[in-house]
Structure formats: C-alpha cells, structure tokens
Amino acid sequence: MKQLEYPYDADYILRKKKAIRRELLAREGIQYIDKKIAILGGSTTSDIKLILELFLLNYGIRPEFYESEYNKYFEDAVFGNPELDDFKPDLVFVHTTTRNIARFPAVTDTPEQIDALIDETMGRFGQIWQALSERFKCTVIQNNFEQPYFRLLGNSDFTNIHGRLNFINRLNDRFCAYAQTHQNFFINDINYVSAVYGIKKWADPGDWYRYKYALSVSAIPDFAFNLAHIIKAVYGRNKKAFALDMDNTLWGGIVGDDGPENIKIGHEDAESELFTEFQQYIKAHKDLGILLTVASKNDEENALAGLARPDSTLKQDDFIIIKANWENKDRNIANIAQELNIGSDSFVFVDDNPVERTLVEEQIAGISVPAVGAPETYIDTIDSNGFFEVTGISEEDIKRGGMYKANMERAKASASFDNYDDYLKSLDMKAEIKPFAPVYMARIAELTNKSNQFNLTTKRCSQAEIENFASDPSYITLYGRLEDKFGDNGVVAVTFGHAEGDTFYIDLWLMSCRVLKRGMEFAMMDELIAEAKSRNITKIKGYYYPTAKNKIVRDFYELQGFTKISEAEDGATEWILDLNEPHKSGNVAIKVN
C-alpha cells in the first residue's frame, strides 16, 4: 500500500490507522505468513504495536501480539509468565530506550566505578537475552540506545567518561558486539532512526511524562517502519532484484537522442557526479546478492553504448538481464522474472517517469515502485524503504549474481542437445545431501521463507525452529547442495519430517526454482528413503497443500512413485510410499556425496 511506503505521511498513518488496517485486511489474494510477536516494553508500547501491525500486514506478515505489562520487560524475559509461555512467541522485541538506563555516571565517579556501571547495565541486558534464548529459542530484536536530548558536559559529553553520551556510546558498542556474536539476535538501531528524525523532537519529555512513551508519538511510524524492516527480512520478505530504467535514471539525458557522448555520467559536472554516486549505490547491491536488471525503452544498441562509456560505473556485465526495447515495461519485467525464475513481486522498479511507474505498479501486483523525485533524492527514497534489509551477509548472497548468470549459460547449453538426459549428464552434477548442518541453518531458514513455487506444504520456519528440528532425534532433516560444471548453486533443496512409530511424515519439501528439471528432487528422495530405511521406517507419508503459487508440484508425489490416499475439496492431497516395495530412482545424472 502506497501510504505505507517511504516517503509516507506519518501524521496520516497515525490519524487513519484504523481505516488503513481495515483496508489492508480487505485486500484479496494476499498470502500471509502468521507470526507471534511478543513486545516486552520498558515504556508504553500500545501505538508501537498498532502501527507496526500496519507495516507488517503490508509486507504480508500477519502478526499476533503479546504485550508485556507496562515496564515489565525484565520480569517477563527473565522469570517468564504463564501467558507469555503459552503464547510461544516466534519473535521477541525488547523495547528499551535511554529512559530505561537505571543510573548514569555521576561526575564524581571514578573510571573504575563507571566501568563497573557499564558491566552492571550490560549484565542486566545479558540476563534478558540469555533467558529469552533459553526459554523461547526464538528471534530476538533489541533496541539500542538513542542519544540523550541534553548534554550536561556540552561537547565533552562525547569524550568525557562522565558524559551521558559517552556512556550510551559505550553501551551501544557492547550491544553491537553481542549482536555480532549471536545468531537470531538483531539490533533495532533507534540511535540512527532518532538522529534522522531529530534527537530533540524524538525525546519529547511531554509524551514521556504524560503517557510514558519513550519517544514522541509522532515518531512512532518512523520507529515502527524501521523495526518492520528487520522482521520482514527475518521472514524472507525482502526484495530480490532491481529493474532499472536508464535515461534520466542511471544517467542524465536520453542516450538515443543526445548520443552516448552527451549523457550526464562520470565526473565532468555536478549532474554527472550525482548520477555516478547513484550508479555506485546500485552497483554495491550486487555484492549483497541483489540482482541487477534493466527495463528500459531504448534501442538495445544505444542502451549498451551508454553503459560502455569508460566513465560509467555500471557496466553491461553488472546486469543479469538487459531488456532495452519498446515493449511495455511491465511486460519486460514479467519476462525478466520468468527468465530468472523469481516472482515479479520481488522486484524494485526504479524509473524517473511517473507514468511508467504507475503502469508497472498497476500491472504487477506486489512489485515495489519507489516514488523517486529529483535525482538527488533517488538514493534516499530507495534506501529508506529498506527493501533489501540485511540480517546477515551469507556466502550465498555474494555469489548469487554469478549463479543466475551460470543458469543462463546452462539454458544456452541445453539448446544444443536433442536428448534432455544427455544434456543433464553433460552438466557433471555433484550433490551434497546431508542432515542440516550449522553453517547452512540461515540459508535453510531463508529458503523456507522464500520458496513459493516448488514447495509442497509452504511451511515457514525461523532459524531457531530449523535448529530445533535438526537436534530432535525423531526428525530426519536433509539439505541438498548442487554443483555442476557451470558453478555452485549452493543449498537449493530442503526437506524434513518426523517419525512416529514405523511411519515417517514429510513436513516440508522444497526446492529452489534455480535447479528445476535437474533431477535434484529425485536425488533428495533417494537419500530420504535410505535414511528412513536405516531407522526401520516402513512407510513415508507426504502432503501437498495447494497455494496460489505451487501448482508445479501438484503431481510431485505421483512422479516420486507415491500412491494417493486422499484428496480434500481444496485440492490438498495425501500420499503414501511403501518402503517394502522396490523404489525406482528418478535421478539420472547427479552424483551424490
């Protein structure tokens, strides 16, 4: 919903929140993921919860909330309470602020006393985090501290150890160190958000003493938006790719009219430098695993000539796909999405032309089209939307662009074979199929949240849940990594399930569409069957739950040799495989382990 995208009108959101909520829930065809979020507050959280809900609904996450009693964050976390225990949160958000710091250094304190005070304050938070991770094994989001709105020591508040600002910066460093060394723990950086908002406006002592809001009520939308970025990133709702216009978006001017030598890019003048900074910003996304593509109305020759300028930061090679033609842009983006095998709703489309933006927005459900204004606002408008919020940079991310490129090479190679099996054999595929291993937990959780098409039950899992399954002896868990002569695809297949007696139930089965039609699902099934047999299991039961996106796996179990035992009205089916019968493997070309 446009009203919930940056630049939004915070006052409008606050005033209309009930109507916005109604409108969000009235949307049709949204596939929500349901999540239980516990808010443990050191100050009032009522509106934080309500506004956060709006942003999450907009991201396709339907939250159910637990809210601690006022200022009972410590008690709830450390001692627990039956209501919270029953609630079983998927995620705990600890809303503490500078207002919750029990004691600041006194000017008369010695350095040792101040060090002790830091340790004491940290000890209290350490206790909270440890208790939460033991009690709930779930994702934790913790605010850091905002800067104080007054400076007793003036500029020395920053450098002098007695200064509040110095004290807060030291605590924030310690929070940072904890986050760096603990998985499933994220910092909601209110130190940054409050600075952007204006530290003095943010503090609003009036709202604190009247309502016990630790931040100005007017700042709550900015606060909640920032928090929602982390939550949607944790649950795999980040965007995956850019679709970029070229003329007046990546450079100043129109390359077809002005000629490549006259477009504004490089360092010759202010406008060129501005576009260069923007190109650098876009290019930096490549290393985060964001795919760069072009959807531009241009003759391809001209488009490439623009990128071929020696002072252009972005080169042809930086883009996975370039569609420079005279087709409508929504068509081009849909085609790019299809070629890459990702949803067209996972694109961020950037175009200076509002007419093009409106067209794409209307034609492609769920795509993000930031309302960029003048070129000097491009970076801020894109960046502040948190489309690609980073919760950890995996090997996978860094290699992603290369993997998609390799896929396109494969597509070319396949065209030269008459027999598909021969093509598969020519790929020299090697798979590693093993129980969930610590290094892959983040990727496995990511896949359960991102995969929509080749996904039989569409069960979404947090990393903490994945780790629990891996350590539960009644579970069989398997991940599959696939490599071939064009490159390493990384972890692309995941399955797990649980045994009850002599029957094994497949709870989840998914595969990245990156490796469709390679036989990986058959190699996975062979391993699952072997593992099940070693545990004296005689039957495997599988389930297909239809969604708007997973039609391609409707016949999955049939192709795997299962027998259908029931079909519900909504198309959900239940399947069984008798392990006493011989099983014929569908894998023709993958060498396993």
Place this chain on the structure above:
Amino acid sequence: MTREEIYDKLNEVFQDVFDDEDITVNDSTVAADVDGWDSLEHINLIVAVERCFGIKFTMGETTGLKNVGEMVDRIIAHLG
C-alpha cells in the same frame, strides 16, 4: 479561524481517529460520549489535533480538559 471552522476540522479528526464517519462533537462532548475514547486513544487524538492545527499543547493543557469545548478554547488560544 472561527469556532465553527475549527469544529469542521475537528469533526474530521474525530472521525478519523475513532474510525466512525458519523461522529460530530460539540462544546459539551465528553470522552464517555465517544465510542473508544479511552486514555490510549486520547493520546492519538491529541497528536492528531496538534498536527491538524499546527499547534503544540503544553503538557498541562492536555491532562485537565473537561470537554471538547475546552479543547477548542485551547486551540483558539494557540492559534492566537
């Protein structure tokens, strides 16, 4: 701005905050007359009123209001 003009804008604020297009308020309206006007919504109401009229109430002003009439008096005082 006349008292009447203030009420025109104020009614819209009430309608938005309490999500009810039929709300109209007058000098004697009190919290009990409006569905959902509790202490939490009061906060939102005050913020929305402040934003709508481009004013900022002092802390003391917002806690002792007896009815909507008094709120309008304060708005007029702020608008000067």
